[in-house]
Amino acid sequence: MNGILLFLIFLACTPLIIFLLQMIFSRAVKDIKIAPQIAVIMCSVAGFFVIIGTACLINSGLPTGCPKGRISFILYGCIVYASLALMYFHIFNMSETARRIRILYEIYLVGKANKDKVRERYGASKMIKIRMGRLVDSGQVACRNGRFFIRNRLLYLAARIVMAWRGALKFNR
Amino acid sequence: MHLMDIYILVYGFLLFSFCLLVHIVVWRIRIPNHQIPLLGLIFIFLPALVFLSIYAAKGVFLPPALFDLSRTEWFAVFLLHLSLSGAYILSYPAAQAVSPSLKMLIDINSSENGCSVEELVKKFDENALFEERLQDLIKESFIVETADGIELTEAGRKLIKFFIFMRRLLGLSMGEG
Numbered sequence: 001m002n003g004i005l006l007f008l009i010f011l012a013c014t015p016l017i018i019f020l021l022q023m024i025f026s027r028a029v030k031d032i033k034i035a036p037q038i039a040v041i042m043c044s045v046a047g048f049f050v051i052i053g054t055a056c057l058i059n060s061g062l063p064t065g066c067p068k069g070r071i072s073f074i075l076y077g078c079i080v081y082a083s084l085a086l087m088y089f090h091i092f093n094m095s096e097t098a099r100r101i102r103i104l105y106e107i108y109l110v111g112k113a114n115k116d117k118v119r120e121r122y123g124a125s126k127m128i129k130i131r132m133g134r135l136v137d138s139g140q141v142a143c144r145n146g147r148f149f150i151r152n153r154l155l156y157l158a159a160r161i162v163m164a165w166r167g168a169l170k171f172n173r
Numbered sequence: 174m175h176l177m178d179i180y181i182l183v184y185g186f187l188l189f190s191f192c193l194l195v196h197i198v199v200w201r202i203r204i205p206n207h208q209i210p211l212l213g214l215i216f217i218f219l220p221a222l223v224f225l226s227i228y229a230a231k232g233v234f235l236p237p238a239l240f241d242l243s244r245t246e247w248f249a250v251f252l253l254h255l256s257l258s259g260a261y262i263l264s265y266p267a268a269q270a271v272s273p274s275l276k277m278l279i280d281i282n283s284s285e286n287g288c289s290v291e292e293l294v295k296k297f298d299e300n301a302l303f304e305e306r307l308q309d310l311i312k313e314s315f316i317v318e319t320a321d322g323i324e325l326t327e328a329g330r331k332l333i334k335f336f337i338f339m340r341r342l343l344g345l346s347m348g349e350g
Contacts, residue, residue, distance in 0.1 A: 005245045008252055019343075026344045036345065072179045076253065079182075083256035090263035095336040095348050097274070098266070099306045102350025104315060104325065104333045112324040115307065122350060124299045130349045131274045132290055140278065147287035156282055159275035166268050169200040 003058045010054050011077065014084035015091070018047045022092075035138040040092050044085040051081055097134070099127065181246055185253030188223065192216045192258065206312065208269060209262065216258035220251070270309065273302060 021043040029039070055077065094101050099122075106118050132148065135141040135155075142151040150156055196215050205211045224247075242250065267275065280296055281288050307323070310316045315329035325333065340347055 002245060005248065008245070008249055012252055019339075023343055030344065036348075069178070072182055076182055076249070080253055080256045083260040086260040087256070087263050090260075092339075094266075095340055097348055097350060099270075099273075099302070099350055100310055100315075101333070101336055102348070103303075103306060103310060104329055105337075105347050105350075107316060107323060107325055108330070108333045108337075112319075112322045114322045115318075118307075118323070119303055122303070124297055124302045125294050127273060127302055127350065128277070128294050128297065129290060131277060132293070134349075135274060135277070141281065144287070147289050148281050148293075149287040150278065150282050155275070156278045159272075159278045162268050162272070162275055163279065166271070168197065169204070169268065171204065171268070 007055055007058050010058075011051060011080055012084070014047065014051065014081055015088035017050055018043050018085060018088045021046050021050075033137075035134065036096050037089070037093060037138060040089050044089070047085065048081060051077065097131075178242075178246065180242070181249045182253065184242075184250045185257070188220050188250065188254040189216075189257040189261075191223070192219055192254075193261070195219060209265070209313075212262050212265060216262060217255070220254060224251075270306065271301075273297065 018040070022040060025039055025043050025046075026036075034042075102122055103118060106121050107113050110117070132141070136143055136148075138155075140150070140152050140155045141148050143149075192215050196212065199205070199211070199215070276297075277288075277293055280293060284292075307316070310329070311318055311323075314326055315332060316323050317326050337347060
């Protein structure tokens with residue numbers, strides 16, 4: 001099996017690598033309060049170095065050859081890694097924040113449920129409070145005198161992009 | 174190790190862009206009922222069809238030198254396409270069902286004096302937050318509504334057990350939603 005193919009297969013395992021790193025990390029920092037999404041980002045950064053290390057190991061050092069080939073190789077690795085890391089982030093984030101998963105979990109806990117009972121345990125007010133707490137913990141929003149303000153514009157920009165994308169797909173018709 | 178040809182990046186992006194274009198066109202005509210399965214069809218099945226068509230047309234309608242990549246290079250092209258597609262498909266639910274967190278950020282930013290929790294709760298429609306998501310789950314066959322309530326289907330049970338297992342391996346309790 002050639003080196004490139006071996007590296008590609010290893011690169012394809014990015015979500016598993018980040019998951020394993022997160023398994024170790026979440027147990028190591030159990031007593032420290034870190035937003036789970038931040039923990040995933042930190043593990044993704046660590047995973048990136050694992051991949052670079054593996055690429056060097058397979059290649060017995062840093063890639064050599066013509067500059068164009070090296071640039072393509074590095075660019076390819078970064079794009080695929082980032083995309084697969086984002087995939088893992090979304091899968092983990094579903095278990096953390098998705099309303100549908102939470103609703104499924106509420107029904108799973110009780111077996112068979114009345115709609116109103118599920119709404120009681122997980123209604124609009126509770127959803128907003130949970131999300132606000134999460135936004136404050138992750139540093140996206142600041143609280144002053146009981147009122148909330150944008151603190152970090154990164155997620156706000158993501159929100160604008162998502163809304164624009166909804167418009168492009170004509171969800172707002 | 175022979176390093177990567179720029180064409181692998183180009184073909185991978187072209188393939189992803191083609192699927193994205195098909196997705197946009199279909200959605201602008203009519204938003205389908207089963208969106209995620211159709212996205213899977215567009216981003217996975219369609220490229221396979223494109224690949225087979227190119228393979229069949231090479232030497233007949235297309236010059237043999239065009240798309241002349243080794244098996245490893247084609248694997249690299251598809252890995253790039255699938256990773257971009259996977260990232261897009263998994264990001265899609267945030268656009269499909271407006272993420273309350275993202276909407277909250279837009280509402281907070283649009284107010285000069287910020288927002289209180291009570292003001293934010295008022296801006297949200299209880300129906301959209303809860304009822305519509307419940308209907309999504311019924312449409313996607315993860316739950317079923319009976320005379321005496323709602324319960325998980327086998328698919329719903331498997332899905333939630335997967336997440337419970339994943340969280341357990343991570344040493345975490347289930348998320349708050």
